[in-house]
Amino acid sequence: MAGKFKDLCLDARDHQAVADWWCSAIGYVRRDSVRGEERPEEWPVPIVDPAGEGPLIWVNPVPEGKVVKNRMHLDVWGDPAEFEALEARVVREKGGDVEWWVMADVEGNEFCVFEL
Template structure:
């Protein structure tokens, strides 16, 4: 039998902390505590060389069930559609108008957090409706 491995999802981005805090809001994740011996992440960052400061940030599922999300600064900007995206499950088990209402309510909440609405993909007889969005740096995700 294969060994199940833990994994993290890594985002390349321009502003790691800003993107991480958006995903904390979107998923109910939290910022993990700073390394032992440091009262804050800012205190820890001050010990790094200037070129590494603000270069990475992370957030975690407080229940320990979901993967760690890691955000790393890269020099290039986003230029194409993601090849991988997250589906944020807000309408699981719902159909029709009930599902649309749940998607729209979550969309409104995330718009206030800095997300962008891209398009609604309505149910087609095979798939239920989902809402395509972008985070604060343009990374696509779906409300599903």
Template sequence: MSSVKHFQVTFDCAEPERVARFWCEVLGYVVPPAPEGFATWEDYDRSLPPEDRSAWFACIDPTGVGPRLYFECVPEGKVVKNRVHLDVRAGAGLVGEERLATLQAECDLLLALGASHVLTQVADEENESCITMQDIEGNEFCLA
């Protein structure tokens, strides 16, 4: 039997640092320390050849539990729905009106950070409420 593998989630984007910092706010993640020998990430970036500057950025779970998020610059923009998305579990364990109110409050905070609201799905006989959103570059995610 194989062991559990560590993994990172990679986002293609136009502005890696901007999108990474958005997700730091959403998830409570942090920017990792700059590489050894550099006081800041800006110092590290300036040390690279011009064509490699601002090509990527990352953020990590400060508890070490969640996966690393990696953001890489790509030339093309997003054109279709994501095949994989993140569920931000802001309402875990809550049901009914309490869940919906908690999700809506989180949605309001994320709208202030530049996210977009796509769809609010209200609980029915089979599913609890969730809110579909997009990050600052249009990547879909759900508040669940």
């Protein structure tokens, strides 16, 4: 075996705000709030599924903004309108040969929404 999956990582200029956005969008919480830890604000923010079912996601601070399409992205179950209400942007609507919505978070990171 060459390796074993550990975590997902997402880069963001405002990693604190993006971590909060994803917590609201998919029901995650900051891992530090669960553990009672405090991390310096400039450190990456780990967010987790409080039910323990989803993977740990690290939201990492980076100095540059997003420029091109993500090479890797998240797929989520949900209602596109609810993501839009959280200020996600529709990149491509479901239809034709595509059975999901392509959306972008508040910093433009693409993700796919599969309706429940």
